[in-house]
Amino acid sequence: MENFEHINAKSFEEAGKAVEGNKNFSKVVMAGGTDLMTVMRTRILNEMPETVVNLKTIEDGAYIRDEGDQIAIGAITKLKDVVSSEELSKSCVALNEAAHTVASPLIRNIGTIGGNICQDVRCWYYRYPEDGGGILNCARKGGSECYAIRGDNRYHSIYGGMKTKVTGCSLSCPVGTDIGSYMELLRNHDMQGACDILIGYNPLGAITGRICAHFCQDDCNRGHLAATEAPGEGDDSVGIHTVERCMGDYMFAHPERYYTAPEKETGKKVVLVGSGPAGLTAAYYLRKAGHDVTILDSQEKPGGMLRYAIPNYRLPLKYVDRIEELWKGMGVKFQCGVTVGKDVEAADLEKQYDKVFYATGAWSRPVLGFDGEEFTEFGLSFLVEVNQWMQKKERKHVLVIGGGNVAMDVAVTAKRLGAETVTLACLEARDEMPSSEEEIHRALEEGIKIMNSYGVSKALYADGKITGMELKRCVSVYDEDHHFSPEYDDTELLSIDADSVLMAAGQRVDLSFLKEEYDLAVERGRIKTDEVTRRTNRKDVYAGGDAVSGPSTVASAIRQGREAAKDINKTYGIDCPVYYEKKGFTKFDPDCLSIKHSVKDIETPVSERRIDKEDSDTVPEEAIFEEAKRCMNCACYSVNASDISPVLLMDDAEIVTTKKTINAKDFFTTELDTKDMLEPGELVKEIRVNKLDGYTTHYEKLRIRPSIDFAIISLTTAVKKAADKVDDIRLVLGGVAPVPIRLYQVEDYLKGKTMTADLIDQAVDMAVADCFVLRKNAYKVTQVKTYLKRFLESI
The missing domain is CATH 3.30.465.10 (Uridine Diphospho-n-acetylenolpyruvylglucosamine Reductase; domain 3)
Known part of the structure; x- marks a missing residue:
């Protein structure tokens, strides 16, 4: 002692x-x-x-x-x-x-x-953590699971469990969705109830179910367990994104329940600048509360990055069009082709509306400063202009710089548009890449070569044309505090031939529309907000999405849009969005561990994939009811x-x-x-x-x-x-x-x-x-x- x-x-x-x-x-x-x-x-x-x-x-x-x-x-x-x-x-x-x-x-x-x-x-997993052959860090002591789920449970609860904390899946989800609760309803075939929970956090489930990096699955306990009936065999994480995709499609198909106009109007007017995921999410919850909601966007049609930056094979435009249709049906007004700072001033918006929310995204190209950078092309612009890209000039050998999902989209799109070879180079090692496993797997399936741990040294060019890139070995991407701080070995160089180099290593926020006299607080080139309310330093002005965080995920933008809407509604005494409150005890399927492998989206064979057709189909409802049985609903029993x-x-x-x-x-x-x-x-x-x-x-x-x-x-x-x-x-x-x-x-x-x-x-x-x-x-x-x-x- x-x-x-x-x-x-x-x-x-x-x-x-x-x-x-x-x-x-x-x-x-x-x-x-x-x-x-x-x-x-x-x-x-x-x-x-x-x-x-x-x-x-x-x-x-x-x-x-x-x-x-x-x-x-x-x-x-x-x-x-x-x-x-x-x-x-x-x-x-x-x-x-x-x-x-x-x-x-x-x-x-x-x-x-x-x-x-x-x-x-009195649970022995809690009181005697070393008796099971190793330290058992149970959920009651900060661990991630209750060992009674898969161990001896003779003396445990016969009425269900209770959460000790936010579970790993929900904690890792940028949206913060209560995943375990909707899984419990799906086990009982209650699709409507499950969707009621999801839409309280995320009105764009049909979108995130298709394109989200689903960090939730990385922290799902099922993926961390060895199968109990076959020692040494792995166990899949619960297929959360596949489940949410099916739920999202169900919500889109039943607007009479999930996308209805408010019963009464508040008389308050709110304007949102930017119609990407943050703006659309904020608009949904603000309109549900009864406000008059207008969205301004500089593009010809609404959707932001969802419409212009994500390829059709991942997110067909029909789903973005469906959002526009549903939001208009709720009474949201869209004004496209309107640029703040040009067609209307920021200061005037404050006079015309009760609240203002900026969600302008990150559309600008970053300047890296290497020799010959002017001969390379911006990967995001390539995705926006994909239909015209192949007509500009012949490109046979494409080099993509970047390791995130945008880089993967650029690489796969270039290959499907007819490039003979596509090589992708990124700073990160294979296990550090920010892209999701699915996107990396898709790229490899289609013959794209991935070069890990290489960064840009300089462009190779002649007669005003790009001929390739000189790359240098990256020995580390992050410092000891995990801040981005790449270090290189300048003696290890490699030249890659290419007639097109597409830079997809990030985007930059453009706040030039905010005049200096407007005095909106900016930090590191982004709008500065409170991390909980999304309020800026100006009264009645909010901001969210990439304009605040820098280039991030769609899920993160959804959460910020929801947080801003929640605080705006709160100022008017309205509780919207209304989150699901779990009543009673949590439950799971006691036979959950017997189902080893998760449900997957129905994939199109590689030979049949195209640039203009979605690569996968949504699974039927019965499949997600079965998948929900695999969720352990991690709690204390x-x-x-x-x-x-x-x-x-x-x-x-x-x-x-x-x-x-x-x-x-x-x-x-x-x-x-x-x-x-x-x-x-x-x-x-x-x-x-x-x-x-x-x-x-x-x-x-x-x-x-x-x-x-x-x-x-x-x-x-x-x-x-x-x-x-x-x-x-x-x-x-x-x-x-x-x-x-x-x-x-x-x-x-x-x-x-x-x-x-x-x-x-x-x-x-x-x-x-x-x-x-x-x-x-x-x-x-x-x-x-x-x-x-x-x-x-x-x-």
Whole structure:
């Protein structure tokens, strides 16, 4: 055991101040000490505590006092005193019984009621991380998964799990979509409900499902697992982008549900400059809120990069046209061929509209400064003018500079337009390339040569024509802080013959339309905004997309457009977009690990691919319903450890802290961990139990060893009878879910009724109707039914 600082607190307030600013559990409090000793001995926590604050020295911290309608219990009251309390035996005997079932007499002589309700989870993956052949960093301790999903789950939840944090897939998604929640609905074939979730984050699912780099799949736990039934065999990530593509197409096909005009108008006018993904997203949520929305764009048609920079084989124009059609149907107005700074001034927009949002993209060519740069061509311009490119002059051997998706688009497009050879050179090594694996694979399939770890030295030219490029070896792309800072070996040079060199190594933001006197804050050549609200330094002016971030992803632009719209709506007291709020517990398919490989888009054979036809087709709905089964819905499936909390939930007790009073239902069922209901430095100081006069209360639990073990299941009951009928009844299950469960539906069903065999059977079936059985814990359902039926028959 490591050394630590020890503080004897004189009051709860003093103890709270001592642990304020606590990070990574470096400061902990101890009352009974039973849990903390285990923490420090077995290294449950990733880091040992540096400071231990002793609560046992607090004066008047342990008491049981009759206060009229309630009994007040000090947080450091020993469990043995709760067991022997006459006050509780008269008003809530279930609390006596629950305290008596906690472990052994020794533990009850040390343990406190406050410590019991705030104790750590009893899951062995959490408590004994080294017993599985290596360190098991479970989700409760900052890891990415709950090992009960694929390991021993005999004692785990039969009602589902709860999220410990934002899961890796959602965290890596630039849009931030709640992927696990819509996957859960898709498993139940609820396409409409799943799309309701998606569109709350992203109204362009049909677009991102086709062109997004889907970073979400890189952090999907399925892709990180070895198959359990065939050791050594890999496991695919869930095909999230394929699923979202199908969902996006469904939304586009059902505008009457997803792309409707608002029911009422706000009278507010908003203008958006730029009709790319950021502008379109902001326009969607602003119009849904009821504002008058106008989009200005300098191009002939709306869509921005979606229309002009992404090849048809990846994103057919019909989908961009569909966006324009749907947005117009919602009442969004487009004014194309309008350039700010030329046709209208930025300052005038502020006068004409209530809010302004700039999303002008990054269309300008960067200047790298190498010799002969003027003889090369801008890759983005090539994509915009692709239909005219081949007519300009004959190009047989094309060299593309860049390693991102735009570079891949340029290379593949050039090859399909008839170039004999296409070579792509980029600074990054193969595993560093910013392009998605799918795009790299597509390029290799079509015969494009990729030269990794090479950068531009100079252009080779003669008589005003490009003849090739001299490249130099790039030995590193990033510095130790992962900032872009390439280093080269100038002695390792390589010449490449080419009659066309297309520079696709990034674009630059052009803010020349903003006059100097307009005074909009700019930083590193981009519009400066607040990272959460997307507000600029000018009142009522917002910005997003590449104009703020520099060249980035479509998904990132969508999020920034949504964030700006959300803040604009908030200023008018409108909650739009409305995000899906998960109710109840998370669930997954217990057989999910048996399906090893993910669903894929229906790919066109390489020999049949063209420049003007999409390379793939959307899978049918049934395919994504099956794919959703592969999602583990990564959460914690452990069960609540406290014997006391189910009784307090049944009693509608109150938890008094150093800062507030919290109802037991909120305290025990809102968050996975009760500690998350407390602010930094906030401590539980008292429990207030309501006197249940006229009720008969009881607590019992199933456990393996009566002398020590936690509940496999527990049942807390309270009943008040009027003649032969149930006047009131309260039923709480413990040990069956991450938090105690009060059976409100069953209670309402039984109130005012006389117990009969049929009534009891129906009530028992109702109690387990939502059970979610894992591979090894089905017996717990049987035990719940047995305990509940036995109790109801005793009434």
